[in-house]
Amino acid sequence: xxxxxxxxxxxxxxxxxxxxxxxxxxxxxxxxxxxxxxxxxxxxxxxxxxxxxxxxxxxxxxxxxxxxxxxxxxxxxxxxxxxxxxxxxxxxxxxxxxxxxxxxxxxxxxxxx
Amino acid sequence: xxxxxxxxxxxxxxxxxxxxxxxxxxxxxxxxxxxxxxxxxxxxxxxxxxxxxxxxxxxxxxxxxxxxxxxxxxxxxxxxxxxxxxxxxxxxxxxxxxxxxxxxxxxxxxxxx
DNA sequence: CTGTATCCCGGACGATACTG
DNA sequence: CAGTATCGTCCGGGATACAG
Numbered sequence: 001x002x003x004x005x006x007x008x009x010x011x012x013x014x015x016x017x018x019x020x021x022x023x024x025x026x027x028x029x030x031x032x033x034x035x036x037x038x039x040x041x042x043x044x045x046x047x048x049x050x051x052x053x054x055x056x057x058x059x060x061x062x063x064x065x066x067x068x069x070x071x072x073x074x075x076x077x078x079x080x081x082x083x084x085x086x087x088x089x090x091x092x093x094x095x096x097x098x099x100x101x102x103x104x105x106x107x108x109x110x111x112x113x
Numbered sequence: 114x115x116x117x118x119x120x121x122x123x124x125x126x127x128x129x130x131x132x133x134x135x136x137x138x139x140x141x142x143x144x145x146x147x148x149x150x151x152x153x154x155x156x157x158x159x160x161x162x163x164x165x166x167x168x169x170x171x172x173x174x175x176x177x178x179x180x181x182x183x184x185x186x187x188x189x190x191x192x193x194x195x196x197x198x199x200x201x202x203x204x205x206x207x208x209x210x211x212x213x214x215x216x217x218x219x220x221x222x223x224x225x226x
Numbered sequence: 227c228t229g230t231a232t233c234c235c236g237g238a239c240g241a242t243a244c245t246g
Numbered sequence: 247c248a249g250t251a252t253c254g255t256c257c258g259g260g261a262t263a264c265a266g
Binding site: 143172 | 265
């Protein structure tokens with residue numbers, strides 16, 4: 001299916017596959033998280049927080065939960081003290097990486113133009 | 114440049130080329146507008162409103178202004194009574210279309226998975 | 227016909243303190 | 247270490263009325 005099939009039917013972008021994609025990667029920090037995970041997975045919660053810097057625990061937590069709910073991130077909890085949790089990407093997330101690169105490249109070529 | 118060059122430097126996705134791309138196409142109706150323009154350009158204001166349906170004049174107007182400011186849409190005004198304005202896509206917007214298709218296709222393949 | 231003015235709401239995002 | 251609770255802010259988006 002392509003956008004062409006939505007001709008005359010699109011009422012709200014949120015209802016299209018495009019809208020789904022945007023909801024999945026549109027969060028303010030999601031791209032950063034996916035990218036950092038792609039580089040270092042699996043990553044622990046605090047490592048992620050440290051690597052990003054300007055994000056609060058609450059936001060990082062909520063974004064990770066959404067990514068997990070959308071099937072992009074796997075959360076693995078180790079039952080020990082102190083707690084240990086590791087995050088990694090799913091195959092679904094891996095298929096998104098080339099697309100994210102393209103979005104990035106388009107931005108490079110066109111921002112400030 | 115790729116996302117790889119942001120390793121260790123990314124603090125906020127909004128500051129990256131990716132963030133720029135998202136700001137340009139992330140509006141709730143922007144993709145729909147771009148898509149409709151691609152199919153029928155040039156399009157008049159009320160035609161666009163009619164084709165979309167569930168959007169108010171104000172929102173359509175504001176989204177078009179943002180798209181114009183981002184260099185994706187050209188607004189051509191005809192000095193006549195009653196007023197006539199036509200909108201069409203710039204070359205910059207045309208280069209975005211394949212990417213939008215890909216985002217759409219990823220959504221088709223992965224939503225509900 | 228093509229908009230703008232005004233007022234408003236909800237949801238994403240955030241700062242800070244606290245907890246098992 | 248890995249979060250949650252609480253409270254707050256900001257802004258995209260919207261309803262309705264009005265304007266050139």
